[in-house]
Amino acid sequence: MKPTQHSNSARTLITLLPYLWPRDRQDLRLRVLVAVICLVAAKATNVFVPLLLGDAVDQLDNLADTRGLWLGIPLAVILAYGLFRLTTLVLNQVRDALFARVAQNAVRTLARQIFDHLHSLSIQFHLSRKTGALNRFIDRGTNSVQFLLSFVAFNIAPTLIEVLLVAVILWVLFGFAYTAITIITIAAYVWLTFAITTWRNRIRRQMNEAENTIGTRTVDSLLNFETVRYFNNERHEIARLDKALAQYEIAAIKTRESLSLLNVAQAAVVTVGVTGMLILAAFDIRDGNMTVGDFVVVNTYLMQLAIPLNMLGTVYREIRQALVDMENLFSLIDEKSEITDAPNAFPLPRRGGEIKFSNVVFGYEAERVILKNINFVVARGTTTAIVGPTGSGKSTICRLLLRFYDPLSGNIFIDNEDIRLVTQYSLREAIAVVPQDTVLFNDTLHYNIAYGNPKAVENQIQAAAQSAELDQFIEKLPKGFETRVGERGLKLSGGEKQRVAIARALLRNPEIFFFDEATSSLDSATEKQIQNNFSKLSRGKTTLVIAHRLSTIIDSDEILVLDDGQITERGNHIELLEQRGLYSRLWAQQEKEEQESIATLEEDMLEEK
Numbered sequence: 001m002k003p004t005q006h007s008n009s010a011r012t013l014i015t016l017l018p019y020l021w022p023r024d025r026q027d028l029r030l031r032v033l034v035a036v037i038c039l040v041a042a043k044a045t046n047v048f049v050p051l052l053l054g055d056a057v058d059q060l061d062n063l064a065d066t067r068g069l070w071l072g073i074p075l076a077v078i079l080a081y082g083l084f085r086l087t088t089l090v091l092n093q094v095r096d097a098l099f100a101r102v103a104q105n106a107v108r109t110l111a112r113q114i115f116d117h118l119h120s121l122s123i124q125f126h127l128s129r130k131t132g133a134l135n136r137f138i139d140r141g142t143n144s145v146q147f148l149l150s151f152v153a154f155n156i157a158p159t160l161i162e163v164l165l166v167a168v169i170l171w172v173l174f175g176f177a178y179t180a181i182t183i184i185t186i187a188a189y190v191w192l193t194f195a196i197t198t199w200r201n202r203i204r205r206q207m208n209e210a211e212n213t214i215g216t217r218t219v220d221s222l223l224n225f226e227t228v229r230y231f232n233n234e235r236h237e238i239a240r241l242d243k244a245l246a247q248y249e250i251a252a253i254k255t256r257e258s259l260s261l262l263n264v265a266q267a268a269v270v271t272v273g274v275t276g277m278l279i280l281a282a283f284d285i286r287d288g289n290m291t292v293g294d295f296v297v298v299n300t301y302l303m304q305l306a307i308p309l310n311m312l313g314t315v316y317r318e319i320r321q322a323l324v325d326m327e328n329l330f331s332l333i334d335e336k337s338e339i340t341d342a343p344n345a346f347p348l349p350r351r352g353g354e355i356k357f358s359n360v361v362f363g364y365e366a367e368r369v370i371l372k373n374i375n376f377v378v379a380r381g382t383t384t385a386i387v388g389p390t391g392s393g394k395s396t397i398c399r400l401l402l403r404f405y406d407p408l409s410g411n412i413f414i415d416n417e418d419i420r421l422v423t424q425y426s427l428r429e430a431i432a433v434v435p436q437d438t439v440l441f442n443d444t445l446h447y448n449i450a451y452g453n454p455k456a457v458e459n460q461i462q463a464a465a466q467s468a469e470l471d472q473f474i475e476k477l478p479k480g481f482e483t484r485v486g487e488r489g490l491k492l493s494g495g496e497k498q499r500v501a502i503a504r505a506l507l508r509n510p511e512i513f514f515f516d517e518a519t520s521s522l523d524s525a526t527e528k529q530i531q532n533n534f535s536k537l538s539r540g541k542t543t544l545v546i547a548h549r550l551s552t553i554i555d556s557d558e559i560l561v562l563d564d565g566q567i568t569e570r571g572n573h574i575e576l577l578e579q580r581g582l583y584s585r586l587w588a589q590q591e592k593e594e595q596e597s598i599a600t601l602e603e604d605m606l607e608e609k
Contacts, residue, residue, distance in 0.1 A: 013148070013323075015330055019106035020149055028102050035098040042091035043158055045084045047165050050300035052081040058293030096150075103149045111142050114332060122338040123404040124364075134332075135219075136212050141329025144322035151319065159308040166301050174290065174298065177280060182305070185273030192265050200258045201320050207251035208324075213244040223488060274302050339403060339424070347426035351415040352380035353511035353542035355401065360410035362393075362400060370396055372565045374410070378558075383543040385553035387583065388562035394546045395436065398514050401544070403427055414512070432505040436517040436546075438497040440489030445474060445500065446481035448489070452504030460507060468503035470496075513543040550587050559583065 022028050059074035118126075118134075163186055171179035221228060221237045228237055281298045284290040290298075355378040363369040370393045378384040386394050399405055400412060403419050412419050419427055432452065440448045449470075450461050461481075465471050473496060477483045489497045505513065547553045554573040561569035561576065561583045569581045576583040 016106075016145065016148060016326070019109060019145065020102065022105070022109070025105070028105060031098045031102050035095045035102075038091045038095035038098070039158055042088050042095065043162055043165070045091070046088045046304070047162070047169065049081060049084050049088065050297045050304060051169075052077055052084060053300055054291075054293035054297035056081055056293075057296045058291050061292055099150065103146045106149055107142050107146050110145055110329075111138070114138055114141070114329065117333055117335070120337055121335055123399070124338055125335060136215050137325075137328045137332060140208075140325035141332075144325040144329070147318060147322050148326065155308075156319070162308060163305060166305055170298070170301065174281075174284070174294065178277060178298065181273060181277050181280070185269060185276075186305075188273075189266060189269045192269060193262070196258070196262045196265060197320055200255065200262065201324070203251060203254045203258055204321055205324065207248060207255050210244060210248035210251050214241065214248060217241050217244055226490065270306050274306065277302055339406060341423050342421050345421060345423045348414060348417060348419075348422040348430055350430065350511060353430065354378065354380045354413075354415050355384075355512065355542060355544065356413040356416075357397070357400075358411045358413065360400065360407045360412060362396060362405065362407045362410075364405075366408065369408070370565050371400075371407075374565075374567060376558075376560055376567065376570070378542055378544060380415075380542055381540045382557040383545060383555075385545040385547055385556040385559045386562055387547055387550060387553065387559060387586065392562045393565045394562055395516055398433060398435075398516050398544075398546070401512075401514065402431060402433065430510055431512045431514060432508040432510040433514045434498070434501045434505045434516065438489065438494075438501040440485045440492070440497060440500060442485070442487045444482050444484055445470075445477075448485060448500050449481075449503045449507060452507040453509070456507050464503040464507040467506050468499045470499045470503055473499075511542060513541055515543070515545045515547075517546055517548050550583075550590055 021032060056074055056077040059077055163182075167179045167182050170182060217237075217240055221241070228234060277298060278295075281290060281295045285292065285295055357374045357376050360371055360374040361369060362371040374397070376384070386397060388394055400407060401419075403412075403424055406420060414422075414427070414430065441451065445465075446461065449465055450456055452464070453460070456464075462471070465474060465481075474480050474483075485491050485497075485500075489500070492500070545553055545556065553559060556572070558570060558572060559576055560567050561581070563582055569576055569579055569583055571579065577587060
């Protein structure tokens with residue numbers, strides 16, 4: 001193993017210590033202390049078990065010399081042997097029961113910390129990561145925490161202590177030769193295990209990478225199964241998955257073959273060591289230097305060591321894998337968010353929600369600027385619409401306002417406060433967004449609507465659904481509000497999902513509304529009704545609307561025309577038509593398309609008659 005790997009492993013284990021000894025949980029610390037006491041006591045009793053067994057054999061072998069005591073002394077020794085074995089077992093079980101809560105609390109704390117940290121990372125991090133692989137990192141990492149806490153603390157260290165104690169006892173009772181054989185056997189076993197396992201880790205990493213690919217492709221394909229069906233690409237998806245499965249199969253076979261090699265090598269070392277010590281003991285019995293009871297003691301100690309040695313080999317393999325998984329997990333914790341609160345960030349004061357973009361320049365990549373010197377003000381309680389061709393940067397304005405990204409230059413203000421100086425939590429509390437692409441949780445309609453304001457009461461949730469024209473749709477459902485919407489809301493149509501998104505935005509009751517083509521999937525009648533309802537509910541609210549259908553924003557106080565990342569026109573609907581620029585051309589084009597659509601519909605109706 002390379003030094004860097006040693007240092008990484010040591011650093012990972014050190015990182016784990018606070019979860020083993022939590023500062024704020026005295027009850028868990030007490031459990032750890034009692035568990036350690038049980039561990040030490042169990043090892044102490046376990047070391048005496050072979051000695052008692054050997055003594056019992058010698059007592060039984062010398063029954064003729066015990067005369068009046070006859071079987072009393074051997075029985076007493078046998079009872080002591082049984083009592084020590086039982087005590088060892090009970091102490092180990094008490095230790096495990098006590099430590100279980102410590103381990104589970106560590107897993108829970110770490111999982112919560114990871115989840116919280118992932119939510120604090122910038123949107124750029126999540127867009128660049130594959131969800132399936134991220135889930136595998138988290139699952140493996142949290143499982144490895146419990147494994148390492150249990151085995152490193154209460155199996156590996158105690159095993160090494162037990163090996164040392166047995167070596168000392170063998171030296172004191174039977175001579176250095178027995179200790180030398182023990183040390184050589186253990187050293188050879190450990191070296192062989194480490195060497196082969198280090199080689200196996202490379203194969204295991206290949207297997208893990210293939211498994212991650214399988215998970216990612218499976219999740220990605222199933223989440224987008226409608227797209228797969230649209231293009232009739234089921235066979236293509238199966239072929240892609242099978243390719244990953246084939247890579248996993250090859251790596252898994254290599255892993256199993258290497259495991260068999262390791263098991264054979266370990267068994268050979270232990271067998272040679274055990275056989276050598278028993279031969280030495282047989283010669284000592286012949287020469288009168290050992291009794292039959294001593295032979296039993298040596299044999300029992302060897303068997304007692306063989307069990308933890310076998311476990312050490314297995315656990316070492318698992319520990320190496322667990323350390324790799326934990327390094328991946330802690331690498332997520334080490335990820336730094338590109339967007340953080342300023343050191344002295346303060347909550348955004350609520351003063352009505354005036355929005356101001358001042359000389360804002362932005363690009364997702366510095367060399368590819370999307371927004372160029374954007375300047376506009378949305379006064380408190382007014383509605384401003386943003387229109388323009390696809391790719392002109394309209395939706396990017398929403399992401400900047402929510403501070404998913406920071407501008408390359410320029411400033412964004414809400415109520416004269418630079419949004420980089422206020423807390424992100426208070427900023428997003430002041431804004432409700434209805435996105436163009438609505439993604440719902442795999443839960444009930446009630447949950448998804450209430451998500452806008454988890455503290456809302458039932459009548460508020462129902463009122464929001466009614467304002468979003470969802471009430472009649474929900475009434476027709478057998479389970480009503482308790483109807484599950486499916487993964488990402490796939491059981492609902494595009495229009496139904498948009499109405500759910502509108503309902504939860506209305507339920508939020510913020511100072512600022514941001515509608516990103518929020519009614520694009522609705523029919524004209526429903527769209528008109530929702531607009532009327534929204535106009536009543538948003539009266540006095542600051543509203544930003546990104547629209548494709550220009551007919552939906554003609555009543556806006558101001559309309560900004562965005563083209564190639566720049567505001568090329570601004571004014572109300574009438575003023576923009578008079579300018580005869582891009583807005584006027586877009587309006588004329590949409591009117592023409594609408595008239596053609598009406599004409600086609602009338603022709604179809606005449607043909608049906």
